[in-house]
Amino acid sequence: MDLHTRRLRHFVAVAETLHFTRAAESLYVSQQGLSRSITELEHDVGVPLLTRTTRAVELTDAGRAFLRSAREALVVLDAGVADAHRAHSRMSGVLRIGFFAASALELTPLIISEFRTRHPSVSPQIRSYDLTDPSCGLRSGETDVAFLRLPIDLTDLGTEVLFTEPLAIGMTGSHPLAARDYIAVSDLQDQVISAPRTDDARWRAFWTLRDLGLDEEQLPRISRETATMDEELDNVAAGLTLSVSVPSTDRFAHRASLVYRKIDRVPGSTLCVGWRGQPTPIVRAFLAVSTMIREEQRELITRIENGDAE
Structure with missing residues (x-):
């Protein structure tokens, strides 16, 4: 009964x-x-x-x-x-969280704050990573959970998607393409871009547009590799390269001389919470908070996914 x-x-x-x-x-x-x-x-x-x-x-x-x-x-x-x-x-311990650049954008402080409120006995430790390690410490085991930009070549990776942001081209405001609202991949054939200095071939291919299935002559040339976001932006600001990026870069790594124009008809950059193997109770708790914030912030996420959040 x-x-x-x-x-x-x-x-x-x-x-x-x-x-x-x-x-x-x-x-x-x-x-x-x-x-x-x-x-x-x-x-x-x-x-x-x-x-x-x-x-x-x-x-x-x-x-x-x-x-x-x-x-x-x-x-x-x-x-x-x-x-x-x-x-x-009583859940207690340390949660090592891997970050890259702006991580989950405006969602990051909301997630961390809510997690600390719900689990005061857990100590979050934030670890920052550069372009050389897109797994943000998951590959080496330095972190338990991380905010990741997919795709990543990593076995046993679990993910919870938060949003997908449009790809954009970063350039100086004086660049001829800056006058356009959108950039077509064909507009970039004669342009030069930088590439992330990483051993992850899938991640490098995505951020150099090499995963679009186009012939090499249809794509922008790669002139140099950069290990950090600042190094990449310095090259763009100097007029040496363009950057395959996302619109939110203008908010979280703003350079007054740079502008960002969305790339038309290409897959966007998916931001997720990632972990490896079977998630621990603390990792599951972090995932629960992350998904709760995602559902609560639908209006903000819509603006991010349209590339027009402020």
Whole structure:
């Protein structure tokens, strides 16, 4: 027999007050809804639990017997819920979080703050990585969880996607292409871009447009490799290269002389929370907070995915 906890609580309230109106008020439900709930419970149990007249409500013999068990069941259930909350609050330790550039953009402080509020016994340790390690420490085991830009060539990688941001070309404001609203890949054939200095071939291919399935002569030339975001932006600001980037770079690594124009008809950059292997309880807790913030911030994410967040 599958009895609803809500119906048990309704029955106990009526049994203790022997008054439907007062019981309904204490439960913040309508009297009609409470009466229907008791009727459904009696149907589930298979015997009358209460006798009702216009003047009084009384327990039947079956109702008195059932009341003892209902109370015991609710006490055990409430104790189990309390035990679960205590175990949850005792979660402690260190969570090593890998970051790259702006990480999850405007979501980052929201996620970290909410995680610290929910799990005060866990100490987050933030570790920053450059272009040479797009796994943000997951490959070496230096981090437990990381904000990643896909794709990454890494086995046993688990991911939870937060958003996908458009690709853009970073350039000086005086560059001829800066006058356009959008950039086509064909516009870049005679241009020079930088490449991330990394051993991850998939990640390098994505950020140099080499994963689009086009012939090499249809793509911009690679002139140099850069190990850090600052190094890449210095080359762009000096007019030496263009940069395959995302619009949010202008917010989180702003250079007054640079502008960003979205690239038309290419896959965007997917930002995710990543981990390796079976997630630990602390990692699962971090994922739960990250997905909660993602759902709460749908309007912000829509602006990010349109490339126009401020």
